[in-house]
Amino acid sequence: DADVTQTPRNRITKTGKRIMLECSQTKGHDRMYWYRQDPGLGLRLIYYSFDVKDINKGEISDGYSVSRQAQAKFSLSLESAIPNQTALYFCVEGIMWSRGDEQYFGPGTRLTVT
Amino acid sequence: LAKTTQPISMDSYEGQEVNITCSHNNIATNDYITWYQQFPSQGPRFIIQGYKTKVTNEVASLFIPADRKSSTLSLPRVSLSDTAVYYCLVFVKGGSQGNLIFGKGTKLSVKP
Numbered sequence: 001d002a003d004v005t006q007t008p009r010n011r012i013t014k015t016g017k018r019i020m021l022e023c024s025q026t027k028g029h030d031r032m033y034w035y036r037q038d039p040g041l042g043l044r045l046i047y048y049s050f051d052v053k054d055i056n057k058g059e060i061s062d063g064y065s066v067s068r069q070a071q072a073k074f075s076l077s078l079e080s081a082i083p084n085q086t087a088l089y090f091c092v093e094g095i096m097w098s099r100g101d102e103q104y105f106g107p108g109t110r111l112t113v114t
Numbered sequence: 115l116a117k118t119t120q121p122i123s124m125d126s127y128e129g130q131e132v133n134i135t136c137s138h139n140n141i142a143t144n145d146y147i148t149w150y151q152q153f154p155s156q157g158p159r160f161i162i163q164g165y166k167t168k169v170t171n172e173v174a175s176l177f178i179p180a181d182r183k184s185s186t187l188s189l190p191r192v193s194l195s196d197t198a199v200y201y202c203l204v205f206v207k208g209g210s211q212g213n214l215i216f217g218k219g220t221k222l223s224v225k226p
Contacts, residue, residue, distance in 0.1 A: 035216075042218035043158070043201065090157050103148075103203075105157025 003027060004106035006091050012112045013081050021076045021109050023091030031094035032074040033058075033103065034066060036087040043090070049074055081113045118202055118217035125223050132189045134220050136202035139183055147178060147185045148203040152219070158201060162187070189222075197224045 003026040013019050025032065033048040035058075045058030047066040055066060063085060065077045078085055091106040119137040126132045138147065146165050150158035162169060164176040164185070175188040189196055199219040 040218070043216040045216075092157075103150075103158075103160065105159070108155075108157055 004091055004093050004104060006089075006106040006109050008109060009107065010110045012114065014114055015082055017081050019078045019081055019111070021078075021089055021091075021111070023074045023076070023106060025072050025091075025093040027093065028071055029093050030071070031103075032068065033092040033094065034064075034074070034076045035090045035092060036060070036085075037090065037108075038087050046076065046089075078111075078113075081111075083113045086111060086113045118204060120200075120202060120217040120220045122218070123221040123223070125225065126192055127225050128193055129191050132192050132196075132222060132224075134187045134189075134200055134202075134222070135184055136187070136217055137184045138202070138204045141182055141204050145204055147176070147182075149174070149176065149185075149187045150201045150203060150216075152199045152201065161200075192222075192224045194224050194226060196222060198222060 005024050007022045011019065023032065030051050034046040035043045036046055037043050044060050046060055046064050047055065047058055049055050049068045052068050052071055055068060063078065063082065065079060067075050069075065074091060076089065089109045089111055092103045094103045120134065124132065124134060146163050148163040149161045151161050152158040162171055162174045162176045164178050166178050166182060169176045177186040177188065185202060187200060199221050201219045202217045
């Protein structure tokens, strides 16, 4: 099984603050993703990276930035947090198959912006 | 970007077979269709993946018609522990690498 670690697991912050969510994986897989989950909206892709030099925007990248510091580390930043960024955030690492993906989700970070 | 469409919710009883269908227009030729299961306060967990026709594993079957514009997850003889949200996922062609798009999920409630 994949081993994805997210820190912090829970965070409460104020509007306008900068916050970083960190993610690391131990398997050394190429693909990493950040998703957010909101009630009624399902899972939406924020950013994804297929290797250290490859960063791509997802569906909802506005207000977020990412950094792939190493193969195993992929952090998500909110430069100036706003209340509608309150959500459950998942980091995911993926295994590249010849024609498909399996993704393994981290435990999630619950972020509240007041 | 193309979206996937699933029923918002489904109800079932223990021991019944449950079929959840996902529509996915604009799926790329070589892309796979993947289904995930999510329990409250946990991340989604991989269930099954397929490309065409039928795939079966120890927990589910996946049926994909020839045009691949939809897929059906089949859960045989569900139990109370199958109560969860089920997502279908396709790799949608777009941009330099495409995007992995989840459906909004189907909340399955299994009753005794």
